[in-house]
Structure formats: structure tokens, C-alpha cells
Amino acid sequence: DQQVKQNSPSLSVQEGRISILNCDYTNSMFDYFLWYKKYPAEGPTFLISISSIKDKNEDGRFTVFLNKSAKHLSLHIVPSQPGDSAVYFCAADLQGAQKLVFGQGTRLTINP
């Protein structure tokens, strides 16, 4: 069963607008969440993370929000830029178990 789910396989956003990528999880024991970005033929690169003791973490244009009661997190990118076009993966870690559990990914396309 999929413990981390990204229900939108793709998202298209106008350059300069806000991109919102969503992720849901089922295991309430997850206590650390991450977003990775992946370009074709490259490995995933770390973007931003959040601990379960927080509900928001911000880094430049990227903000991650965590809603523990809904078991939901989202990544906001504002303003969106053409270089943000990539596949975004949400991932969760289980109490330092050292093995990330990934969602299926969302392909983000930023249109000029």
C-alpha cells in the first residue's frame, strides 16, 4: 500500500504565479518530511524539509506546510520560474529509520 501519495501526476502553472504541490500520507508515525526535485536523466535533489513539530518551513521561494491532523503537506513555489519545471517528489522518514518513503511524483510545467 502506498504510504505517501501524490494524487496529481502533473500540474501546469503560468510563470510568475504560485505553484502548489500536494502530498498525503497515511502513517502517523512519520515525523520528518522532505521535497525533492528531479530533472530528466539526473538524480533527485533535495529542496526543503520539515519536522513534524513545525507546521511551516520557508526557504526563499519555497515554503512547505504540514497539516498533521489531515496527514497532508504541500509545497508552495512563488513566484514560479521556467527552471522550476521538473518532477517533484514528496518523501517521509519514520523516526530516523534512514529509509525515505517517496510519493509517485508530480510533473510541474511552468509556462512562459
Next chain:
Amino acid sequence: GAGVSQSPRYKVAKRGQDVALRCDPISGHVSLFWYQQALGQGPEFLTYFQNEAQLDKSGLPSDRFFAERPEGSVSTLKIQRTQQEDSAVYLCASSLAGGRDTQYFGPGTRLTVL
């Protein structure tokens, strides 16, 4: 400095052949991870090393899969008697000391089993 490197980048094998995939982690990184990414899916955990010790191999799908890191640096993932369902991208990642340290991924090896 150099990132995580993997070789070969592409591998085509006939069903039943053995393959070996290599990962060179970032120098000085203690922890090393292997993930399998099927087409259209996210990476799935296979195994984890801290130095030369394999601390978790719970994600290895069968006893045909074997990983080693004998000197605590380079790691090899070996797949014996490959099957078509083994076709995937195999990603290696390393982190400085484990825990919540960021995992840095290599570009992956795309394995196609015919």
C-alpha cells in the same frame, strides 16, 4: 566537489544474466543508500549502509539482490538471474552521517532486462 557517481549509466541485460551496479558516494560520507525507481513511480528503498555495515536490507525484493560496501566507500548492487520485473532505475544516495542528514542522489543506472 564531486557528487555521487554511478556506473554504468545504462545497462541492458538478457533475462537470466547477472549484473553489477556501482556507486561512488561523496567522499567522507558515512551513510549509503540504494533505491529502485520503476517507471512512473517514486524511488523505493532497497538497503542502507553505515560505513561497511549493512544496517537495513528490508527493501531488497528477493534473495537475487545483494549489496556490499566492503571498505566503507564504494558500493556494488548485484542482481543475479535478472528478470524483466527488475527493469528500473537504480539510484544510490549518500549522506554525511545518517540521521536527518540530507541524502544526495546520484544520476542512477537504468537497467533494462530483455
